[in-house]
Structures are given as C-alpha cells and as structure tokens.
Amino acid sequence: MSTTERPRILVVGGGYVGLYAAKRIMKKMRYGEATVTVVDPRSYMTYQPFLPEVAAGSISPRHVVVPLRRVLPKAEVLTGRVTTIDQDRKVAVVTPLVGEAYELPFDYLVIALGAVSRTFPIPGLAEQGIGMKGVEEGIGLRNHVLEQLDKAESTTDENVRRKALTFVFVGGGFAGAETIGEVEDMARDAVKYYSTIKREDMRFILVDAADKILPEVGPKLGTWGKEHLESRGIEIYLNTSMDSCVDGHVVLKNGLEVDSNTLVWTAGVKPNPVLARYGLPLGPRGHVDAEPTLQVKGTDYIWTAGDNAQVPDMASRKAGVENAWCPPNAQHALRQAKVLGDNVISGMRGFPQKEYAHSNKGAVAGLGLHKGVAMIVMGKMKIKLKGRLAWYMHRGYHGMAMPTWNRKIRVFADWTLGMFLKREVVSLGALETPREEFYEAAKPAPAPAAAAAPAQKAKAS
Structure with a gap:
C-alpha cells in the first residue's frame, strides 16, 4: 500500500459495481488527480450469472473471474x-x-459490497447446504454431483445409492431454476458413461415458497419454464418451504421427506451484514439508503450501488409506479456503476450530480443446453421467447456483458468448443483437499511392534 498526498477514493468491494466503478473513475480521472484504492477479500471479480454454466462444465471456472490487478493496473x-x-x-x-x-x-x-445468500435458521442447513454466490461453489457443486454418481455406481447398498442420486434445490428464482436446469442437463449426459445408472434413477427436486418460478420473466414464461423442467423429470413443489435437513434428511412443509447428499440453497440474497457496522443509513431490509444520484442519504462524499444499495427506480416512478426500487441484477449494477463513477468525479470537481434512471430491458435465463426463456422489452412492447432462440439471447447478452474482451473471448471459445466436443464429466473432488494424499505419504510412521519386542526381552533377562 502506498502513501500519497493525493485524495483517496476508497472502493469497498471488488464485485461488479466495485470493478466497473473503479474502472470508470480511472478512465475519467486526470493524471495524478486522486488515488483509487479497491479493497476486497478476493483478488478477482466473479461474473455470477455464469455460475450455473460453471457448475455444468460449459464454461471453465477461470474464465468467469476477472483479476482486479490486471484490469485496474493503476x-x-x-x-x-x-x-x-x-x-x-x-x-x-x-x-x-x-x-x-x-x-x-x-x-x-x-460502498459496493454486494449481497450474500439469504438463509434461515433451519436445522442442518449450515452443515448440508451448498450456495451459488462464488466460483468456488460452482466448482464444488459440479465435483460434488459427479462424485455422487461415482458413489452410486460403486455401492451395493440401495439406501446409499438412493441418497446419492437425490438432488434437492431450494429457490426458484434465476439462480435456482438455471442451476437445476444446467446440473440436470450435465447429469443426464454423465450417466451415459455409467453402466448401472440411468436418468430415471436420479431424482431432482426444486422447492420454492412462492407460487411460481422465474418471476423475473413474467407469469407466462415462468409457467412455461416450470412445465419444461417438469417434462425433464424435475419435481417442482411451490408454496413449500423446508423445515429441516439434518444429516441429509430433508423435510418439507408439504409433508414430503427425502434423503439426499445434495442440497443447493438459492433462496434469495440479502445485503452484506457488515454494512451494519459502517454507521450508514440503512433501509428496512439492510440495504444502504441511496439518493437517485447514488449518494448515500445525508452525505456528499459517499456513494453506493448494486445489490447492497436501496436505489430509487426513477424510470418506474416517472411511469407512475410509487415506491419502486431497482432490483438486484447485473443489468442495473453495470449501469449504476458507470453513473456512480461519473458522479464521484463530478463530486471531486464540485460539479452537479446526475440521477440514475434506467428502464428495464427485459430478462433472460438459460435452463441447460439449447433451452431457455427470454423477455425483451422494446418501448411498450414485450417480446417473449422460449426454447433455443431464448437460449441464444441468454448467451449473447451475458457473453457481451462479461467484463473485458479477454474474458469475453475465452467464454465464447468455451462455447464454440462445446459445439464440437463432448462435455467433460470428470470429477476433481480432490481439489477440496489437495494435500490429503501427500499428508498420508509424509506423516511419521508409527513405531513397528516388532522393534519394541527385543528391547523388552533384553530388559527381562
């Protein structure tokens, strides 16, 4: 860390908003005008919309993360x-x-800390649950699912086999629906290489407390998405929550009980709880309360945006929707970050602040290879797509939204190779404990029992 007499712009968080805001500030800033400092527990930013494809093996994990020092060299x-x-x-x-x-x-x-998984005090959740907020979790889920197939193939115990081949996903929003769609697709491909496992032996369950899935794309496409997943053998239980999952025994409110080694939790997000220690004005759900200019209320030197911020949706409010707030998605995060960066520069120079206003352009979701839903908003017209065309829209939008051309090219290269080469179905579960084998080889050997016997015999004589 360098010391400098120049003003310091401190960016807390290196996620989507933090990265793009810092990049925008560096671009607009005059030489030597300020020092930009980014603080984050990870040295990279993760493009979260691609995590389901990481879990399915369609994209290499390294290609959905952006190294901060490389993108922000100054x-x-x-x-x-x-x-x-x-x-x-x-x-x-x-x-x-x-x-x-x-x-x-x-x-x-x-302030760009983003969000963390929203959880509840459900018995067993902390021990059994797998989240989908980081690339590590995407890799871990992929390895875990393939390991369950290995276990099922190798055992003669029917209970162990059934538990290994049951996969429970909680949360029917974008993250949950996309993840179960991609993982089921991968597992369907993988079992072709297992002699004793068929798709009919696997059980995929999606649970949501709401009365529909994929609410972001509207009721009609959400209903189509539900019917599509069900046609692939995925059980969907709506208006249902989970009571407990101790030792993998999943108990649902509707009375269903199953044993499963796999519990994926995608039931929403909440602002990072550390915000409560910053002394900032917070909204009712823990978000930082922001003005339309993205300035934190009551301050003129603090800005916020993204999933950790409560930002008025000025486009909706101008259209007559009262108390509308920007939803936590990549579409708003990207655009807010650019306005935020411009406003920081304006604030440094004493110029007026600009309000953030962005009309919703729609939503896209992928449900596995060649399957998806998309709602495109063009003025007052909404175009609804499903199937392969929607899947192309999903990949096209997120492929171009991926930060840096380096990562865009790598992601599109992964997709292109996937058109000609079969999907990889190898599990690298040892990544979780890479030193285990070496430790077993290097740990001190116990003293041989035979070595102690002569000494005792000599003492007796």
Whole structure:
C-alpha cells in the first residue's frame, strides 16, 4: 500500500459495481488527480450469472473471474476486508488476509459490497447446504454431483445409492431454476458413461415458497419454464418451504421427506451484514439508503450501488409506479456503476450530480443446453421467447456483458468448443483437499511392534 498526498477514493468491494466503478473513475480521472484504492477479500471479480454454466462444465471456472490487478493496473488493490468506518475522521479499518488490521484514510468512499445468500435458521442447513454466490461453489457443486454418481455406481447398498442420486434445490428464482436446469442437463449426459445408472434413477427436486418460478420473466414464461423442467423429470413443489435437513434428511412443509447428499440453497440474497457496522443509513431490509444520484442519504462524499444499495427506480416512478426500487441484477449494477463513477468525479470537481434512471430491458435465463426463456422489452412492447432462440439471447447478452474482451473471448471459445466436443464429466473432488494424499505419504510412521519386542526381552533377562 502506498502513501500519497493525493485524495483517496476508497472502493469497498471488488464485485461488479466495485470493478466497473473503479474502472470508470480511472478512465475519467486526470493524471495524478486522486488515488483509487479497491479493497476486497478476493483478488478477482466473479461474473455470477455464469455460475450455473460453471457448475455444468460449459464454461471453465477461470474464465468467469476477472483479476482486479490486471484490469485496474493503476489502482491500489488490497486483499482484505473493511471491518469498520469512522465517518467523522474519514478513516476505514482494513483487516488483511494475514497480519494485523490497520487504518486507511480516505476522502471519498464507494460502498459496493454486494449481497450474500439469504438463509434461515433451519436445522442442518449450515452443515448440508451448498450456495451459488462464488466460483468456488460452482466448482464444488459440479465435483460434488459427479462424485455422487461415482458413489452410486460403486455401492451395493440401495439406501446409499438412493441418497446419492437425490438432488434437492431450494429457490426458484434465476439462480435456482438455471442451476437445476444446467446440473440436470450435465447429469443426464454423465450417466451415459455409467453402466448401472440411468436418468430415471436420479431424482431432482426444486422447492420454492412462492407460487411460481422465474418471476423475473413474467407469469407466462415462468409457467412455461416450470412445465419444461417438469417434462425433464424435475419435481417442482411451490408454496413449500423446508423445515429441516439434518444429516441429509430433508423435510418439507408439504409433508414430503427425502434423503439426499445434495442440497443447493438459492433462496434469495440479502445485503452484506457488515454494512451494519459502517454507521450508514440503512433501509428496512439492510440495504444502504441511496439518493437517485447514488449518494448515500445525508452525505456528499459517499456513494453506493448494486445489490447492497436501496436505489430509487426513477424510470418506474416517472411511469407512475410509487415506491419502486431497482432490483438486484447485473443489468442495473453495470449501469449504476458507470453513473456512480461519473458522479464521484463530478463530486471531486464540485460539479452537479446526475440521477440514475434506467428502464428495464427485459430478462433472460438459460435452463441447460439449447433451452431457455427470454423477455425483451422494446418501448411498450414485450417480446417473449422460449426454447433455443431464448437460449441464444441468454448467451449473447451475458457473453457481451462479461467484463473485458479477454474474458469475453475465452467464454465464447468455451462455447464454440462445446459445439464440437463432448462435455467433460470428470470429477476433481480432490481439489477440496489437495494435500490429503501427500499428508498420508509424509506423516511419521508409527513405531513397528516388532522393534519394541527385543528391547523388552533384553530388559527381562
């Protein structure tokens, strides 16, 4: 970390908003005008809409992450967490991955921490659940599912086999529906290489407390998506929640009980709880309360955007929708980040702030290879697509939204190779414990029993 007399713009969080806001600020800033410092526990940004395809093996995990230091070569990138903020002194406390915490002064502040999985105190959830917020979880889910097929193929115990081949997904929004669609697609391909497992032996279950899935694309496409998944043998239970999942025994409110080694939790997100320690004004659900200019209410030197922010949806409000707020999706995060970056520069130079207003352009979702739904908004007209064409729209939109041309090209290359080569179905579960085999080989051997016998015999004589 360098020390400088220049003003410091501190960006807390290196996700979608943090990366794009910092990039925009660096682009608009004059040489030497300020120092941009980005703090995040990871040294990379993850493009979360592609995590279901990572779990299915359609995209290499390395290609959905963007290294912060490479994209922001002129910024300071600190790998750690901002634990507290003293607004009176304009000082943040940074806790690095190793070593002691230290204070970091700033002049301007950007809060871009994003969201974490929204969970409930359900018995067994912490021990059994697999989230889908990070690339590590996407890799882990893929390896885990393929390991279950290995277990089922190798056992003669029918109960062990049934538990291994039952997969439960909780949450029917984009993350849940896309993940179960992609994973079922992958498992369907994988079992072609197993002599004792067929698709009919596997059981996929999707549970949601709401009365529909994929609410983001509207009721008609949501209904089509439900019917499509059911036609592939996926059981869907709506208006249903989970009571417990201790030791993999899943109990649902509707009375259904199943044993499963796989529980994927995608039941929504909530703002990062560390926000409560920053002394910022928060909304009723824990979001940072923001003005239409993306400035935090009551301040003129702090900005926020993305999943951790409560931003008024000015386009909807102008259309007559009262109390409308921007939903937490990549579409808004990208556009908010650019406005935020411009407003930080304007604030530094004493210029007026610009309000953020963006009309919804629609939503797209992939449900496996060549399957998807899409709703495209063009003015007052809504175009609804399903099937292969919607899947092309999904890949096209997110492929172009992926940050940096380096990553765009790599993602499109993965997709192109996938058209000609069969999907990889190898499990690399040892990635979770890479040192285990070496430890077994290198640990001290116990003293042989035979070596102790002569010594005892000599002592007796």
